[in-house]
Amino acid sequence: EPEVTQTPSHQVTQMGQEVILRCVPISNHLYFYWYRQILGQKVEFLVSFYNNEISEKSEIFDDQFSVERPDGSNFTLKIRSTKLEDSAMYFCASLAPGNQETQYFGPGTRLLVL
Amino acid sequence: DAKTTQPNSMESNEEEPVHLPCNHSTISGTDYIHWYRQLPSQGPEYVIHGLTSNVNNRMASLAIAEDRKSSTLILHRATLRDAAVYYCILRDGKSGGSYIPTFGRGTSLIVHP
Numbered sequence: 001e002p003e004v005t006q007t008p009s010h011q012v013t014q015m016g017q018e019v020i021l022r023c024v025p026i027s028n029h030l031y032f033y034w035y036r037q038i039l040g041q042k043v044e045f046l047v048s049f050y051n052n053e054i055s056e057k058s059e060i061f062d063d064q065f066s067v068e069r070p071d072g073s074n075f076t077l078k079i080r081s082t083k084l085e086d087s088a089m090y091f092c093a094s095l096a097p098g099n100q101e102t103q104y105f106g107p108g109t110r111l112l113v114l
Numbered sequence: 115d116a117k118t119t120q121p122n123s124m125e126s127n128e129e130e131p132v133h134l135p136c137n138h139s140t141i142s143g144t145d146y147i148h149w150y151r152q153l154p155s156q157g158p159e160y161v162i163h164g165l166t167s168n169v170n171n172r173m174a175s176l177a178i179a180e181d182r183k184s185s186t187l188i189l190h191r192a193t194l195r196d197a198a199v200y201y202c203i204l205r206d207g208k209s210g211g212s213y214i215p216t217f218g219r220g221t222s223l224i225v226h227p
Contacts, residue, residue: 004157033214043158043217056214091157100213101146101205105157 002026004106006092012112016081021109023075023092031095032075033103034067036088043091049075082113118202123222126192134187134221136202141182146205148215149176149187151198158201161187197225
């Protein structure tokens with residue numbers, strides 16, 4: 001069965017550094033999402049992306065965040081200047097065309113900001 | 115958004131059925147009922163969804179009350195691998211292609227060997 005993949009699985013960075021989290025959605029999917037989950041807390045929506053542009057974003061997704069689909073297969077989340085509170089699991093998800101019921105989530109990237 | 119209420123945790127023994135309840139008393143006529151689960155250290159995983167009728171798939175069954183104000187996710191024979199947080203989420207059927215599930219705290223299912 002096709003899967004969403006994410007790299008790296010773990011990343012440790014210093015506060016103020018830029019990080020790029022990578023995702024490869026399922027190949028025929030058209031909607032893409034990033035979520036985050038701070039340790040012990042709920043899964044929170046960050047941003048959705050469709051047709052090469054952001055379709056929705058939450059209050060968390062401020063100017064420090066950006067998303068890109070640079071080459072038709074990868075979907076990236078960039079955090080320009082990381083803060084301690086950005087430490088979390090980041091999940092990518094995708095949704096198939098014609099099936100609005102099932103989001104497929106990746107295994108996540110655990111980001112630790114020191 | 116219509117809200118859901120779930121117990122914080124439930125326990126079960128392996129190979130026994132598990133009934134996970136969800137209350138959604140403010141559900142609207144176009145809201146679908148979705149269930150996702152999150153195994154430890156993994157991303158959420160779709161389990162099942164329904165609108166009015168009961169639904170079955172290879173993972174679980176979904177029983178929806180006649181007034182749709184509550185539903186129950188049924189795992190017919192729990193395994194240790196079913197230990198996870200189970201989320202009951204409503205999706206507005208009138209929404210467009212960009213469906214964004216809103217995750218609450220869910221029910222943490224503990225399965226005893």
